[in-house]
Amino acid sequence: MMINKAVLHIFDFNTNVCVVSQKDLDFSSDVVYEYVSKRLNRIIGDAAQKTGVFYATSAFQMKLQALADGTMTFDDLASQTARELYQLLAHCDEPESTDLLVIDFQDDDDVRNVGILMLENKTAYTHQILDDEGTVYNKLIKHYAILPGTAQKADAYALIRLSDFSIHFVDKKRKMDGEDVYLLPDKLLQCTSVISSKEAVKVVSKIAEKVAEEHGASTVEALSKAKTYLVENAETADSFSPQDLGSDVFGDSPVLQREFEEQIKEAKLPEAVAIEKEYAQKAGRSHKIKTDTGIEITFPSEYIENTDFIQFINNPDGTLSIELKNIGKIVNK
Template sequence: MVIIEKAILHILDFAGGTPVLSAQELELEQGTREFLVKHVEKTIGSQDAKTGKFYESSEFSSHLAAYQEGQASFAEFSQQVANALYQPLSHAEDIECADLFVCQIRVDDTPQLVLFKCTNNHGYVHQVNVAEDGSVVTEVMNSYGLLPNLSQRMEEFAYINLDTKEVLIKAKRYSIDGNKVFVLPELLLECAQSPSPNETIKEISKAVKKVTEAYCQDQVEAAAAVKSYIAENLQPDGQLDPQEVGMAVFKDNPSMQADYRQEMENSGFGEPVVVNQEATLKKMRKHRLSTDTGIELVIPTEFFENTEFVEFYKDDDGFMSITLKNIQNITNK
């Protein structure tokens, strides 16, 4: 359950050269509350978000502690946050005006501080005017301050557990003075980041493909083995150990296991991560194939190695064939 306790909105006006900082919290009427709750529900379980931990020298962490000790009001603390975010972003290339929501919430009784940064959307709205003769005139106008609607996701966000100080972050890179920087975690929060669940799964697939290529093995079969292992062995708590995946996929070849392990360690993805079990299993249960002739297939992972349903083999001329078996009916979609 999500409860919005406090919220405030600041405008990061890079065109005007200064942020527009609110001195008062938002009135949490039904529309505002619904907007914030929906976006919390959409982002807090994001598989693209990374976990983080504050550096000991983090100024943000110090300001947060001062706020929790009552040395600053919520509005004053949020203004500090907005200013600290505005300063580096104002030097970024091609930066667009944005809004910053700072919220204090509870998620299942856990207190959290939430930052939502969203670039202003452009869109068209209607406007009603009254002419000099008193007649009503309607027109279409281009609006430049639209917030993301409820079907969209916030571009960047951070959740800070106010009890444990654990951080969950999704951030974009910006080009500042020729350097690519994750402004939200690196310059505002000043915290370390761990790989996201989605990044880890992608890196597992990438490492398996690289090792398989090096040993001239079947890449399609190896990719299917990754999905099969995850689908069958994902822990109830969602924990996924990348090293165990490699051990299983290359179980008959210690050299390939060692090379895979080295690939994962070199890329910084060697540690276990917690994934969304439902979303991950949904992805792992199907294997998508695309041939060079333009044919695409979606095969349930559980059938991939079952020759009663699907069989792959190479012809004498070097071409590959796929046979689908035991089909009673085919439906157009």
């Protein structure tokens, strides 16, 4: 990744002022470049990203096209975006002071991208050194415009590839005239919104657990099989099919499989959900359970079908026993 340019604009709703910067950030300062690059690296590949496609009438896509064609400069795009977003935030029921970071960068495929990051200001305490006629003293003050740290992800951002105008974004719900809106996809970008891989995994996992529970099947087995499917599927594909996941989890029961398929249709999940291999492996690697007796166990998801290591036994009195096998060593953590 290579960052070409970046500019920071300020939306201060304590004083109702929009400060549009007339200069780019100075990357000769290591501190500035470090902050921008860390902010960008923090969101690239984020599993919480939704994807979108510009509507044919999107004015923002026309601006991006002009940028790609060279008929609009990056600085003009950034300043116009800042003014438009400020007006949108000003019409929200509870506008929050925000810094807008707009970035022009090349991704790892050397494709030009535009990043739009909304960095909500935080309130924090700091010190101030004062001099009163030769008497030096320290004072505690409250600062109302602290940027989020580099370890935090931006609450709202969009990344757009200029080669195909594909959109990846994260946004949060806001109130505008009492109605719920997502400013980035609904107002600024004017694009569609497709569920993120993180949300999709969460939804299919909940449905698998619910279907298993309602039919008296093992929820532990259902969730572990779902996770194993995600890991194995990620080895050969960059997306997964919720329907295929259900077939894999409930393949032995046509009734449960049909119920699962009906519920994923009700949830309006797409036929294929894009998922990064790294996230699929992280989400599906292990399964954690907690018993009503307070015991917690974490085990590799694929072990659910291998009774050489762990076995769940239904007792005659309705209780459940868990047997751990072939343990050579126990380490305290």
